[in-house]
Amino acid sequence: MGRNTHSFRHSGFTLLELIISLALIGLMTVLLFGALRFAGKAWDASETRQDRDTSISMLWQYLSDRFAQARPLSSHVESEGENVFFFKGKANAVEFVSPMPAHLGSGGLYIIRLQRALAGKKKQLILRRWLYHPEVLAGEAGLPEWRPLSGNELYRPGKEKPELRAWYSESVLVDDIQEVKFSYYGVMAKGDESANWDSAWEDRPYLPMLVSIKIRDSKGAWPEMTFELPAR
Numbered sequence: 658m659g660r661n662t663h664s665f666r667h668s669g670f671t672l673l674e675l676i677i678s679l680a681l682i683g684l685m686t687v688l689l690f691g692a693l694r695f696a697g698k699a700w701d702a703s704e705t706r707q708d709r710d711t712s713i714s715m716l717w718q719y720l721s722d723r724f725a726q727a728r729p730l731s732s733h734v735e736s737e738g739e740n741v742f743f744f745k746g747k748a749n750a751v752e753f754v755s756p757m758p759a760h761l762g763s764g765g766l767y768i769i770r771l772q773r774a775l776a777g778k779k780k781q782l783i784l785r786r787w788l789y790h791p792e793v794l795a796g797e798a799g800l801p802e803w804r805p806l807s808g809n810e811l812y813r814p815g816k817e818k819p820e821l822r823a824w825y826s827e828s829v830l831v832d833d834i835q836e837v838k839f840s841y842y843g844v845m846a847k848g849d850e851s852a853n854w855d856s857a858w859e860d861r862p863y864l865p866m867l868v869s870i871k872i873r874d875s876k877g878a879w880p881e882m883t884f885e886l887p888a889r
Contacts, residue, residue: 709876716830717882720870723755723769724884729864730754730766734794737805743789744865745806746841746858749773751868752806754789765789768803771830771870773837774812782831782872783814788824800825835873842867 727744734741743754750772757767766789774783787793787803796802800821817826831837841858843865844851858865864886872879 713879720771720882721884723757724753724868724886726755727753727864727886728755728766729862730789731862732791732794734805736796741805742862743768744858744861744863746839746865746868747806748839748856749837750806750810751839751858753864757786768793770806771839772806772810772812773834774814774829776814776829779832780811780834781814781829782834782837783812783827783829785812785827786825790824793824831872831874833875835875836871837873838871840869840871841865842869 729742729744731740731742733739743752745752750770752768752770754766755769756765757769758764767786768789770785772783772785774781785801787800793800793803801815814827838856840854840856842852842854843858843861843863845853846861847863852866854869866886866888868884868886870882870884872882
């Protein structure tokens with residue numbers, strides 16, 4: 658009888674051992690949940706980076722196609738009283754003529770303008786496109802008026818009319834920008850042997866060789882994007 662009681666006491670847990678065991682279990686639980694929470698945040702951050710990288714890649718491909726097909730066109734514009742060459746570059750906007758995919762318009766050539774826009778308190782980078790057509794240039798198509806790119810205007814997007822989408826439309830390229838900067842690489846005058854980068858491309862009736870775009874959004878700087886234009 659005595660031997661059995663003595664054996665039972667030695668085979669059980671003391672209060673101190675039980676407290677230590679519970680503390681260790683609690684610590685392991687905290688560490689486990691901490692690791693799971695960290696892994697979840699890392700996964701979310703990875704997905705966010707991947708989505709952002711995908712957006713940057715898609716925008717680069719889209720604009721690369723547009724710039725690669727830019728056309729060195731001039732037309733007489735009645736409102737300007739002169740011929741206008743349809744490539745103009747500013748530090749924060751650029752305008753040129755290029756064909757658009759049929760699923761984004763009616764096909765054909767469009768005047769494409771990349772510029773900053775203000776939507777509420779957010780700044781956006783948007784793409785506006787007008788059909789390259791005499792009625793549009795003459796202001797007779799009932800569209801948002803096209804005038805040659807000038808100044809540092811900050812566009813405020815309006816409401817599109819679906820029935821006019823083949824003539825005019827606009828799209829948000831980057832929804833929340835802090836800064837956008839364009840620069841242009843080419844010769845100062847045709848026949849020059851050396852080319853340079855410049856923050857503007859005006860009064861030159863020929864295309865630059867390259868266009869560079871630097872963008873910074875709420876998450877930081879994008880990789881610099883450089884686009885090649887056709888040599889003509």
